[in-house]
Amino acid sequence: MITSANRASAAFATLRRAGLRLGNGIYVPIVLLIAAIAMAIAEPRFVSAGNLVNMLLQTSLLAIFAYAQMFPLISRGFDLSLGATVSLASVIAAVTMASASSLGEPVAVLCGILAGVASALLVGAVNGGLVAGVGLNPFIVTLGTWNIVGGIASSVTGGFPVPTPPLLNRWLSESSFLSIPLAVFAVAAAVALVWLFLDTSAFGRRLCLVGSNPSAAVLGGINGRRIIFTSYLVCSALAAAGAVLLTARTGSGEPNLGGNLTLQSIAAAVIGGVSLRGGEGRFYAPLLGALLLTVLSSAMNFFSIDSYVQEVILGTIIVAAVCLDRQRRA
Amino acid sequence: MITAPSTTQPCFASSAPAWLRTIKLAAPLAIAVLALSIALYVYEPRFLSGPNISNLLRGASLLAVIAAGQMLVMIIGGFDLSVGGTAALSSVTTALAMTALEETFPDALGLIAIGGVAVGLLTGLLVGLINGGVIARFGAPPFMVTLGMLSAVSGAAFYLTSGTPVYGLPDAFTKTFARGNILGISSLVWVSLLVIFVVWVLQNLAGFGRHTRALGSNRNATRLAGVAVNRYTVAVYMLSGLFASIVGVLLTARLGSGQSTIGLELMLQSIAVAVVGGVSLRGGSGRIGGIVLAAMFFSVVTNGMNIVRIDSRVQTIVIGLIIIAATLVERMTHSRGRP
Numbered sequence: 001m002i003t004s005a006n007r008a009s010a011a012f013a014t015l016r017r018a019g020l021r022l023g024n025g026i027y028v029p030i031v032l033l034i035a036a037i038a039m040a041i042a043e044p045r046f047v048s049a050g051n052l053v054n055m056l057l058q059t060s061l062l063a064i065f066a067y068a069q070m071f072p073l074i075s076r077g078f079d080l081s082l083g084a085t086v087s088l089a090s091v092i093a094a095v096t097m098a099s100a101s102s103l104g105e106p107v108a109v110l111c112g113i114l115a116g117v118a119s120a121l122l123v124g125a126v127n128g129g130l131v132a133g134v135g136l137n138p139f140i141v142t143l144g145t146w147n148i149v150g151g152i153a154s155s156v157t158g159g160f161p162v163p164t165p166p167l168l169n170r171w172l173s174e175s176s177f178l179s180i181p182l183a184v185f186a187v188a189a190a191v192a193l194v195w196l197f198l199d200t201s202a203f204g205r206r207l208c209l210v211g212s213n214p215s216a217a218v219l220g221g222i223n224g225r226r227i228i229f230t231s232y233l234v235c236s237a238l239a240a241a242g243a244v245l246l247t248a249r250t251g252s253g254e255p256n257l258g259g260n261l262t263l264q265s266i267a268a269a270v271i272g273g274v275s276l277r278g279g280e281g282r283f284y285a286p287l288l289g290a291l292l293l294t295v296l297s298s299a300m301n302f303f304s305i306d307s308y309v310q311e312v313i314l315g316t317i318i319v320a321a322v323c324l325d326r327q328r329r330a
Numbered sequence: 331m332i333t334a335p336s337t338t339q340p341c342f343a344s345s346a347p348a349w350l351r352t353i354k355l356a357a358p359l360a361i362a363v364l365a366l367s368i369a370l371y372v373y374e375p376r377f378l379s380g381p382n383i384s385n386l387l388r389g390a391s392l393l394a395v396i397a398a399g400q401m402l403v404m405i406i407g408g409f410d411l412s413v414g415g416t417a418a419l420s421s422v423t424t425a426l427a428m429t430a431l432e433e434t435f436p437d438a439l440g441l442i443a444i445g446g447v448a449v450g451l452l453t454g455l456l457v458g459l460i461n462g463g464v465i466a467r468f469g470a471p472p473f474m475v476t477l478g479m480l481s482a483v484s485g486a487a488f489y490l491t492s493g494t495p496v497y498g499l500p501d502a503f504t505k506t507f508a509r510g511n512i513l514g515i516s517s518l519v520w521v522s523l524l525v526i527f528v529v530w531v532l533q534n535l536a537g538f539g540r541h542t543r544a545l546g547s548n549r550n551a552t553r554l555a556g557v558a559v560n561r562y563t564v565a566v567y568m569l570s571g572l573f574a575s576i577v578g579v580l581l582t583a584r585l586g587s588g589q590s591t592i593g594l595e596l597m598l599q600s601i602a603v604a605v606v607g608g609v610s611l612r613g614g615s616g617r618i619g620g621i622v623l624a625a626m627f628f629s630v631v632t633n634g635m636n637i638v639r640i641d642s643r644v645q646t647i648v649i650g651l652i653i654i655a656a657t658l659v660e661r662m663t664h665s666r667g668r669p
Contacts, residue, residue: 130654137611140657143601147650155643263477276471311485318478323468 060187066268066286068238076278077138083258084150089116089243094253124236128229172248212279390629391522397603399570407613408472414593415483420578424450425496425588454575462567487590496588508583546613
């Protein structure tokens with residue numbers, strides 16, 4: 001009895017050490033594994049090929065925004081305007097595609113994607129400029145740009161969706177490789193880039209230092225302003241990429257596409273283990289968070305739990321996750 | 331921020347008396363409200379007509395109440411993203427409690443009204459208790475806790491009503507109370523004034539004001555000084571929840587039905603009002619007077635944009651610009667004061 005308890009506590013200590021070595025998110029993989037096994041036993045259709053592919057796609061489309069959000073989070077910031085930026089990029093891309101349609105479909109689609117990405121980068125530059133350049137509080141700046149960008153996104157089209165050429169849909173939504181949608185590969189490529197950026201480049205190390213100890217970064221001769229500015233640009237670029245993928249799926253530029261994405265992206269990133277106090281974020285954290293949220297919501301759908309009750313449960317999970325996180329660090 | 335006597339701490343407190351500093355802080359907002367009002371009156375004389383003035387006051391007072399809760403939370407260095415969801419949930423629970431009581435005791439009008447309101451306010455207190463309890467007990471980041479809570483309470487509000495309004499509230503609540511006037515001023519405004527007065531008393535006459543400001547400036551030092559920081563944290567979040575539910579109940583009375591959608595804008599608006607009203611995001615400072623002025627300002631701006639017939643989508647752009655401009659102004663005045 002005693003030995004087994006000892007063994008259990010020793011195993012737990014090992015787990016804790018492993019968790020600390022990993023930096024973050026030891027609870028998330030465990031919860032994921034338990035949830036997945038329980039679901040596979042309770043409902044075999046949960047692990048059917050169709051649902052697995054579907055969950056992979058949903059995870060990718062959430063993860064890309066969680067990755068976007070991670071960069072300002074590491075630099076001790078926030079991007080509350082992310083959802084609005086997604087809406088703006090979607091609308092601008094669709095409007096450009098419509099007005100450039102005389103150039104032929106492929107050219108119009110490319111122009112639209114470029115215009116959408118450019119509009120998002122502009123938002124990122126404004127956010128980064130006000131936060132890094134002027135030194136304003138990122139929460140308030142992006143709260144302001146959330147309103148401004150959201151207002152612009154819905155004014156451009158008068159609040160109505162704008163249909164996109166079928167080619168965009170064929171390229172980015174319907175095409176697949178080994179029966180896995182192209183969007184998944186696109187996000188996988190983005191994750192690889194983020195990994196290179198964060199773990200192997202000087203920028204990544206500087207970003208973490210600026211986030212964890214700004215004054216030390218200054219003493220170390222790092223131009224913190226440029227790093228923070230870049231983090232907002234990267235955030236917008238990734239948000240724009242996600243916006244294009246979502247637009248391709250819906251087949252229209254939607255002024256409300258971003259809706260809840262800001263809060264979801266923060267939730268996924270933080271649940272995965274990105275610290276809200278800056279300086280901490282591993283390249284796999286947003287993916288883990290997005291995967292956990294997707295698996296849970298898919299499981300709840302299988303049990304046909306009311307969507308409003310799902311919101312309540314997800315809210316509770318967010319609160320529980322941050323509490324566990326603090327307990328572990330304490 | 332609490333400081334030792336100003337002579338020993340020249341970098342924190344200027345030599346001017348407190349009331350003069352307050353006026354200095356409040357003057358730009360007050361001038362902005364006055365200038366805007368005059369301009370709108372010249373453009374459209376009906377701006378100062380009786381019905382429009384009571385419209386303005388009602389909007390401003392509800393904003394001030396919800397922003398007062400947000401201010402108290404921000405003073406201790408926190409955030410309450412759940413205020414809008416709490417207002418919606420309180421609206422729903424108030425209406426459901428009233429309709430349930432009406433079925434059981436069809437004749438006891440007073441019981442129905444008071445019971446319903448009590449259930450609504452208890453809802454807000456409970457949400458605040460959970461927020462504050464989790465934040466104080468686990469030291470979890472307020473942003474994430476109240477974000478999770480926002481999801482939970484708005485989900486609950488929608489679930490309880492399936493998204494449709496709850497009708498059938500007693501006339502005593504929706505007509506006699508909500509449309510009632512005292513001295514020509516709407517009863518909703520009187521309730522809000524009472525809340526504002528209570529916050530003023532808390533901030534100025536009780537240890538609460540000093541302790542919460544200290545808590546927001548330096549939590550550990552405040553704890554070491556013997557202040558029950560956890561108790562204050564829970565109390566402040568409960569007040570924020572209570573104020574949100576008061577707004578929820580007042581809106582329910584005004585609209586004549588319990589609605590799960592009323593809170594959508596309140597979270598952003600409350601933070602915007604608090605920031606424009608001079609509450610620091612780093613905690614430690616914030617005055618109810620600034621909140622009242624900022625709420626007036628937002629009310630006049632929104633009303634004015636409706637009078638000038640600015641598209642509602644463009645209105646959100648203007649609100650965003652105001653938020654950023656306010657922080658820019660705050661930033662410039664702050665850095666000028668530093669050596």
